[in-house]
Amino acid sequence: MNKAETGEGRIQYVSKFMPVLSSIKKEYSKRKPFKGIRIAMALHVEPKTAFLVRTLEAGGAKVAITGCNPLSTQDDVVSALKASGTKVYAKYNQTDKGYYNSLHKILDIKPDVVIDDGSDLISLIHKEREELIPNIRGGCEETTTGITRLKAMLKEKKLRFPVIDVNDANTKHLFDNYYGTGESTLTAILSTTNAMISGKNVVVAGYGYCGSGIAAKAKGLGANVIITEVDPVKALRAKMDGFTVMPMKEAAKIADFIITATGMRDIVTKEHFRVMKDKCFLANAGHFNVEINVEQLEEISKSVEQITPDIKQYNLGNKILFLLADGRLVNLASTKGLGHPMEVMDMSFSLQALCAKYVLENKLPIDIIPVPQQIDNKVAKLKLRAMHIRIDNLSKQQKAYKQAWDIGT
Numbered sequence: 001m002n003k004a005e006t007g008e009g010r011i012q013y014v015s016k017f018m019p020v021l022s023s024i025k026k027e028y029s030k031r032k033p034f035k036g037i038r039i040a041m042a043l044h045v046e047p048k049t050a051f052l053v054r055t056l057e058a059g060g061a062k063v064a065i066t067g068c069n070p071l072s073t074q075d076d077v078v079s080a081l082k083a084s085g086t087k088v089y090a091k092y093n094q095t096d097k098g099y100y101n102s103l104h105k106i107l108d109i110k111p112d113v114v115i116d117d118g119s120d121l122i123s124l125i126h127k128e129r130e131e132l133i134p135n136i137r138g139g140c141e142e143t144t145t146g147i148t149r150l151k152a153m154l155k156e157k158k159l160r161f162p163v164i165d166v167n168d169a170n171t172k173h174l175f176d177n178y179y180g181t182g183e184s185t186l187t188a189i190l191s192t193t194n195a196m197i198s199g200k201n202v203v204v205a206g207y208g209y210c211g212s213g214i215a216a217k218a219k220g221l222g223a224n225v226i227i228t229e230v231d232p233v234k235a236l237r238a239k240m241d242g243f244t245v246m247p248m249k250e251a252a253k254i255a256d257f258i259i260t261a262t263g264m265r266d267i268v269t270k271e272h273f274r275v276m277k278d279k280c281f282l283a284n285a286g287h288f289n290v291e292i293n294v295e296q297l298e299e300i301s302k303s304v305e306q307i308t309p310d311i312k313q314y315n316l317g318n319k320i321l322f323l324l325a326d327g328r329l330v331n332l333a334s335t336k337g338l339g340h341p342m343e344v345m346d347m348s349f350s351l352q353a354l355c356a357k358y359v360l361e362n363k364l365p366i367d368i369i370p371v372p373q374q375i376d377n378k379v380a381k382l383k384l385r386a387m388h389i390r391i392d393n394l395s396k397q398q399k400a401y402k403q404a405w406d407i408g409t
């Protein structure tokens with residue numbers, strides 16, 4: 001099989017596990033809500049994303065796509081999308097310059113709608129492609145890190161078109177961030193290292209939706225999980241969920257694995273590398289490669305060796321440390337990482353497909369807009385139906401009880 005055939009096979013395969021997005025694709029094929037609409041997307045270019053592209057195209061959109069991380073693009077998927085006529089500017093292991101060139105190239109289609117993951121695309125539009133803004137009806141942002149950046153833009157009154165916070169939907173962060181990140185991060189670490197997790201000290205930095213999902217899966221595999229946090233409430237939750245909580249300076253001394261999932265920079269730095277045990281594995285699950293300070297790791301190392309495409313060995317003299325996927329998000333940047341499971345991206349990308357249509361059909365204020373409740377509920381209902389799960393409905397009396405304030409003891 002050539003690259004395009006392999007990529008096409010993988011897109012067809014994942015589509016069979018994405019029933020909600022499949023039903024939206026069917027509806028869009030009939031109604032063509034994106035007729036004459038141009039959509040620029042910066043998402044991880046992998047099979048599930050390609051199926052989102054195909055869904056928008058089925059609805060009549062002209063789509064141009066690039067990656068949102070230099071190491072997460074899968075070239076066979078790029079070839080398959082190109083073969084079926086999508087404008088794709090993405091390549092595995094792009095340089096920074098190549099990455100930003102690709103972002104510019106997809107913007108040359110003069111988009112009506114943008115879909116982003118991490119907000120590099122939206123930030124670039126506001127910094128260097130302002131001429132496109134009058135034509136942009138709005139955008140959708142996939143991830144926590146992107147929303148944090150957009151909130152900073154909004155605070156400085158720099159945001160110039162509405163963006164839907166897809167991450168805020170319950171059918172996104174309660175599933176994708178928790179179960180998706182949990183499973184895909186551990187799967188990628190296990191298959192990249194071939195190391196045993198059971199019985200090991202796994203330090204998870206950050207106990208948000210992503211970190212708590214990683215911690216739960218690591219515990220399920222038999223690890224002794226330690227959490228580091230800066231948020232007192234999240235730290236308490238971690239403790240009451242049964243985990244040990246301590247500062248990174250202490251945790252680093254006993255860690256066999258350190259996995260960062262905070263969205264913050266400098267979580268693991270030279271003060272931590274210096275106290276680590278021999279052969280500790282370092283992996284990041286956050287969107288950007290700023291959580292493990294790789295520059296400092298290089299600075300204090302006597303030598304660095306690329307052991308496999310995904311593992312770098314740092315020799316500090318008295319010990320070696322292993323960095324996975326250059327400190328980029330391991331579940332997608334490792335060549336062994338397949339991203340979140342298909343079933344969970346079914347919900348996230350259904351939200352994207354529905355929110356892109358919502359942006360076009362509504363005059364939205366320039367703001368960060370929550371996903372409308374009816375879209376969130378629609379995705380949940382379609383998912384339950386696809387899973388053949390039926391649930392109860394409130395009776396008339398129960399609905400009335402919910403509205404009443406005067407009925408007490």
Ligand code: ADE
Pocket residue numbers: 043044046048049117142143331332338339340345
């Ligand atoms: N596959 C495509 N986009 C993804 C994301 N944001 N996280 C994990 N897997 C993905």
